[in-house]
Amino acid sequence: MTRDQAVGPLTRSIRVDRMARAQGDFIVTATPEECAALAADFGIPAIRDLVGRFRVGGTLENLKVTGTVEAVVTQICTVSLDPFEASVSEPVEVTFTDGEIPTGHDAEDVEVPDPIVNGRVDFGTLTAEFLAMGLDPYPRKPGVTFDLAEPDPEDAPLAGLRALQGDRAPQGNKD
Known part of the structure; x- marks a missing residue:
């Protein structure tokens, strides 16, 4: 796969048969341009210092990849709407196979x-996917709290109707 055929802004495609010679350790360090493209894809202001550290084990037909993805991201606080930086550290544990992948009911059991x-x-x-999983879907700037205001009975949705009605008591049927 060439860079032009990449599926996303961050790609480091490695042939499985070459992994055994690389002693099983792989580090992905995103460039500032790749971080900016991922931030745009994720809809957040910025990503910096994105690094994926991976260790590969198992067989060439059934690879086990473990490691971590770390970055500093700028997100928008869902309470104050202020941008703020947060660290992301997401553990990685994935199995890859070139064998048959279960489908249907078989896939539900494994x-x-x-x-x-x-x-x-x-x-x-893989680095981009695990960074996305590590993002807080409802980010809150440290120290910001959400205080739910107590409703004022005078501002209640039906307060105007109650004022028009006055203190009249409901009248029932007179038989």
Whole structure:
């Protein structure tokens, strides 16, 4: 896979048959341009210092990848709407296979491994995916709290109708 064929802004595709010679350790360090493109994809202001550290074990047909993805991200506080920086550290544990992947009811009973595509594993895509999983979906700036205001009975939605009604008591049927 060439850079032009990349599926996302961060790609580090490595042939599985070459992984054994690399002693099983892989580090992905995103460039500032890749971080900016990922931030745009994720809809957040910024990403910096994005690094994925991976260790590969198992067989070439059934790879086990463990490690961590770390970055500093700028997100928007859902309470104050202020931008703020936060650290992300997401553990990685993924199995890749070039064998048959269970489908249907078989897939419900087991953890389905990711496929090895064209004899390659893309550690850049893996880094981006785990960074996305580590993002807080409702980010809150440290120290910011959400205080729910007590409703004022005078401002209640039906307060105007109650004022028009006055103190009249409801009248029942007179039989």
